[in-house]
Amino acid sequence: MMKALGFRVVVAQPDMMANMDKFAEIVNSCSMLVGAHGAGLTNAVFLPEGAVLVQVVGLGIDWISNTYFGIPSPGMGLNYIDYKIEPKESSLISLYGKDHPVIVDPESITSKGYEVDRAVCLIKQNFNIDVVRLKRGRFFYCCHLEMKRGYEESSSSASLGPPQSKFRHNPDGDSQFLEDESTKIFARKVADHYSARTNQTLEEREASPIIHLKKLNNWIKSVLIQLYAHRGDAVLDLACGKGGDLIKWDKANIGYYVGIDIAEGSVSY
Numbered sequence: 487m488m489k490a491l492g493f494r495v496v497v498a499q500p501d502m503m504a505n506m507d508k509f510a511e512i513v514n515s516c517s518m519l520v521g522a523h524g525a526g527l528t529n530a531v532f533l534p535e536g537a538v539l540v541q542v543v544g545l546g547i548d549w550i551s552n553t554y555f556g557i558p559s560p561g562m563g564l565n566y567i568d569y570k571i572e573p574k575e576s577s578l579i580s581l582y583g584k585d586h587p588v589i590v591d592p593e594s595i596t597s598k599g600y601e602v603d604r605a606v607c608l609i610k611q612n613f614n615i616d617v618v619r620l621k622r623g624r625f626f627y628c629c630h631l632e633m634k635r636g637y638e639e640s641s642s643s644a645s646l647g648p649p650q651s652k653f654r655h656n657p658d659g660d661s662q663f664l665e666d667e668s669t670k671i672f673a674r675k676v677a678d679h680y681s682a683r684t685n686q687t688l689e690e691r692e693a694s695p696i697i698h699l700k701k702l703n704n705w706i707k708s709v710l711i712q713l714y715a716h717r718g719d720a721v722l723d724l725a726c727g728k729g730g731d732l733i734k735w736d737k738a739n740i741g742y743y744v745g746i747d748i749a750e751g752s753v754s755y
């Protein structure tokens with residue numbers, strides 16, 4: 487599932503976990519730790535500062551999940567995200583039925599104390615995660631955050647961790663993208679060119695020597711968007727310009743749109 491979401495997954499085999507030093511090194515090479523609420527998440531102590539901890543929180547275990555992992559995370563230098571299970575994703579619905587207090591009012595079970603909560607909600611609960619819901623939720627933000635943060639360059643992460651990125655932390659803790667001078671100069675030229683472009687009238691546009699190519703490009707983009715975008719999707723449009731494709735995305739009924747462009751003049755249009 488995580489692979490399908492675009493992550494590079496590190497699977498910890500039992501032999502790795504038997505060696506605490508080795509396992510701590512593996513966890514430390516990861517930028518994200520994902521797991522259902524439980525003791526396994528204490529491995530978060532080995533995560534590097536700035537990593538993301540994602541806790542899958544089942545029904546009726548909000549308090550314990552938040553108290554054990556959610557609240558301590560910022561103090562450990564981690565970005566914490568929870569994924570709260572809906573009744574339809576929980577095995578408790580088939581176990582107790584949709585009208586049981588654990589489904590309609592899980593707080594009423596939690597308030598009976600840890601022993602009851604543990605017996606009813608914790609040890610009997612399995613998840614069947616709705617991947618579509620997961621992809622549309624804060625996970626999207628989480629991926630973005632990971633990209634922004636990038637990976638620390640270290641010998642251990644070079645052998646075990648994700649591929650090296652050009653993102654590095656500066657002393658203030660912000661990420662910066664390392665690029666050579668010529669890349670910067672070209673990027674500036676492109677940005678200035680597009681920022682300086684004025685809006686064309688319909689006649690001016692039709693008079694363009696490449697109008698047929700533009701129309702072909704637009705047709706191809708419309709077809710691709712209709713084929714691959716689904717109702718409610720979250721879209722990251724890289725090089726969005728002045729939003730020339732917004733109508734196409736709108737027709738596909740997407741739910742959320744973020745556009746990025748290097749030309750300040752285009753995005754502020």
Ligand SMILES: C[S@@+](CC[C@H](N)C(=O)[O-])C[C@H]1O[C@@H](n2cnc3c(N)ncnc32)[C@H](O)[C@@H]1O
Pocket residue numbers: 673676677680724725726727728729730731746747748749752
């Ligand atoms: C031909 S326009 C297309 C704009 C938009 N997608 C549309 O169809 O209306 C190309 C855009 O790519 C942007 N661009 C070029 N290089 C970029 C980069 N490295 N990062 C982000 N945007 C970039 C330009 O600033 C320009 O707005």
